[in-house]
Amino acid sequence: MTHQEAAQSANLIFICVHREHYEFLKTLAPHLEGKVLVDLSNNLKKNKYPEANAAYLQRLVPKAAVVKGLNTLSAWALQNGLLAGKQVYLCGNNAAAKQAVAEMATKLGLAVLDRGSLSAAREIEDFPLRLFPEWRLPLCVALGLTAFFFFYLLIRDVIYAYVEKDQNISYRIMVSLANKVFPIVSLVMLSLCYLPGVIAAFLQLYRGTKYRRFPDWLDRWMLCRKQMGLVALGFAFLHVVYTLIIPIRYPFEYNLIKQVQRAAPNQNQTTPLHFDNTEAWGADSFFVTGILGFFLYVLLGLTSLPSVGGSLSWREFSFVQSKLGYLTLFICTTHGYIYGWNKFLRRSTYKWYTPPAFMLCLIVPSVVLVLKFILLVPCVDRTVMRIRQGWERRRPRGETDDMKATNM
Amino acid sequence: MTHQEAAQSANLIFICVHREHYEFLKTLAPHLEGKVLVDLSNNLKKNKYPEANAAYLQRLVPKAAVVKGLNTLSAWALQNGLLAGKQVYLCGNNAAAKQAVAEMATKLGLAVLDRGSLSAAREIEDFPLRLFPEWRLPLCVALGLTAFFFFYLLIRDVIYAYVEKDQNISYRIMVSLANKVFPIVSLVMLSLCYLPGVIAAFLQLYRGTKYRRFPDWLDRWMLCRKQMGLVALGFAFLHVVYTLIIPIRYPFEYNLIKQVQRAAPNQNQTTPLHFDNTEAWGADSFFVTGILGFFLYVLLGLTSLPSVGGSLSWREFSFVQSKLGYLTLFICTTHGYIYGWNKFLRRSTYKWYTPPAFMLCLIVPSVVLVLKFILLVPCVDRTVMRIRQGWERRRPRGETDDMKATNM
């Protein structure tokens, strides 16, 4: 079958050709008159061409009705019958043509979303080129926090030891330092997951209504909470594995031997080793809170899998992500506090008059937990609930200002 | 557009209002005559109101055809086009109205299930309030087992040491005791996963037919096997992490130093340390069965993810959940037996004349494995297979009684 015959035989024609080869369609233009052309093309880069592929096609074949869409489907999904339930986008200037394509797509089990006229083609063509847009902010925050705490710890631990005590403990950078940075970043990121929700509740309380939009930054923050939590889980996972390899590391063995030698300074009279019960309880509580926190972390991560989360009812999902989430945050924060329980008051903790990193990292989670605790007080909780159900506190202008003043 | 105009312009009207605000619909009642009203409302609590929201709505607007349904869809799913394939429930007294809503829902890709007349509205309104109903039984079993074994171990280990040897080893509660409770509960829960299947097979064998319903308790038990297995996996995960942190714990270090001192009582003549090959083999077998068991456990858990399980064929699913499942149970039970291999005959094991906890926990899995083994005997296996294919063993009443007697 020649191209001409093919063009004449069908009403709905799919153009699965690279944009570079569109030129030849010009020659077919007379045969394409009145036909619906579905432009499935994608580009390899953003802004490679001045106009959208579909607009270019429309210019080449002006008498056909060009519809842009379905380009987000992968050949792999097509081949394996994995289309059902996928959302696809369509746009085009001819409503009847769009309708025809939408019907065909619905028959294939796709969920069609009309994005309007052909001027939206550009946006649709850029969809397959998007690279984790919702992960960008969380990853930037994670990177920033990691860099900050890494250098903070580098200065306080390694450089301090080199300058003040003339010790070279640079080997600690690889594991010990990283194993301080990871839990710190993880805990801060986890609390950053829950901070926007708390801020939103206080904002609603202050405004006395839920019908005013949140500021843009809060909206964007709330939309990437899931990704923040998953990045936090990643850091927690690294922290766990880094902790578990401690005893196979060379310094652990070295220290153990050192300790044995110290425990027996004079071998002729084996000094009885004293077992410190408080130490054992403290260390074990530290480990147990860490393990339980990680366990809940993993549970939260599992429910954020699309297929697991999708099978939960709304109440179940909110139970897991809110109740279990705050429990996780609480346990992990306790883990941090236990770490520092006997270090807070020691002078040696404040090297060069700076607080240790774990103190810094406990600030945000503590604030979130305190704010959440305030929100759980019955009278506050009831007011928030009523506002979220649509109740509004309307006051004359003057009163609002009063309240504002009180709040500040 | 006023509410009146809106009401007049459409035939299908979605009521997305909290029940408290239904009152105003009474004023619109004349305009709603003959219209289909879809009640999407949910309540915050069960049994908050004496009648269902939909029934209340019907009472307010008696001439409209109220259809309850679609309330299980989350706003979040609607916004993100994640509707396809979701199951929704409908009920209503007017068949034509239900049909209209069902058609609309089918177009959106939803799978509609008709639950009958409006009297089912209550049940449908309670759906979004359900909180893991199928997890309740497994979690209760897990909690009960945990509590029992915790106190059993507390008495036998900590209190025994305090009473009989005047030692305070309470620090063991946090990690060592928990690390005994977790594997025990995990193994018992795993065997409780497979016990109902075995009981069902024996029941079918005894009855000689598959066409009689199982007793209710067995049905309910079989329906929560997956959740039981996942709870068991959670306990196994905790057991693994608790085990892996042993060497960074304070008592490990203490014991090591102790052992070194003991190994060298007189330092002037370093006593050659003897390497016990049997000990090494035994301990390593213990670890290896544990690791392989956990690996298979995780595999089973992965295939119970909705998206993974859904992509398996029936035979693949049953292969994984049955063959691999019994293999896991077998390996984990072996893990338990190896733990006790040289403790069974020691007198010190039976403190205060009670068996140790690991012996108690091996009972159920051993029974399941023995019963399964009997079911695998060719002649038994063939009979079960024939019964499951619909074959029935019919006997006169007297003979059945005979058989009953023999069985007992």
Next chain:
Amino acid sequence: MTHQEAAQSANLIFICVHREHYEFLKTLAPHLEGKVLVDLSNNLKKNKYPEANAAYLQRLVPKAAVVKGLNTLSAWALQNGLLAGKQVYLCGNNAAAKQAVAEMATKLGLAVLDRGSLSAAREIEDFPLRLFPEWRLPLCVALGLTAFFFFYLLIRDVIYAYVEKDQNISYRIMVSLANKVFPIVSLVMLSLCYLPGVIAAFLQLYRGTKYRRFPDWLDRWMLCRKQMGLVALGFAFLHVVYTLIIPIRYPFEYNLIKQVQRAAPNQNQTTPLHFDNTEAWGADSFFVTGILGFFLYVLLGLTSLPSVGGSLSWREFSFVQSKLGYLTLFICTTHGYIYGWNKFLRRSTYKWYTPPAFMLCLIVPSVVLVLKFILLVPCVDRTVMRIRQGWERRRPRGETDDMKATNM
């Protein structure tokens, strides 16, 4: 309702009966004339009967239109409304009958695939009996590699020690040996994931076109890359857990005590223990590359979950599976090189003149990385990209032969 009445009342009849009971349909044949019979039956074994169930049914009821299909749906999925989006197969000799069944299936949200005439029934009946067909090749490769490296290491480690040094270190088989085999097989399998992609690129470069089919073995290899990667992840998981239990094993403790004794040969003058910084750095780099490699491994594994992979855009998926994949391979290969960094030049490494296993296992990943590096050179990369976009390098026959000669 009798069978006769049921048969007469409907046009579309589902036969949910075991093949053994088909016989009775013969008596109903007159009532089934002109009806559409959907054969849903499955067999328990392949090739149990000389003809397909559907063909047998057609023979029994020659005047009905038999359609085979829907047999891949599980009763469980039917009961739980999990049909939406599932792919089902149909076949039959009567086009109208097939059409009727297909329409009904589409209404249920199923994706129907027509497999032609009734002669395809056999194949369709064998679908539910398939047991992980796409996992067969990867598992065979894994098994082969495991067996080879196990015996190689057994000879070089255990048997060598026994023969040459008269030491019995057979206890190492359980953990130490396995822990060498697992990472080796994992790394080789991971590189085998990426090797076919590299071979395909070079093949396209050599041929100068993408329009010629790859050889069959390459096609089959490329289709099981995902499974190969997941098997590799399983081995890596085992390697990680096996490594983490090292310090609770008996030999670790033994060695530690040995080392303490050696460190203090004469206790009256405690020899100062020397801390080796290079050793600490080397060992820690080894651990860090291992952990990061495993972390990326797990990420790759997560994105291969159907529900996660399905929510990624094409570019995101290819970014993860290609960029992140090569990064994982690179880090894991580095992990292997660091392991051997000070062993390459030692004579004791080459027992019985054979290279150690870790050297053998580094060959394939190194080759893959070098080839990939060549493909990343701008001029090569550009050519491959052009070929993949449809550009063809056509030459007269002679030139191609020249090129062939050069290549060889």
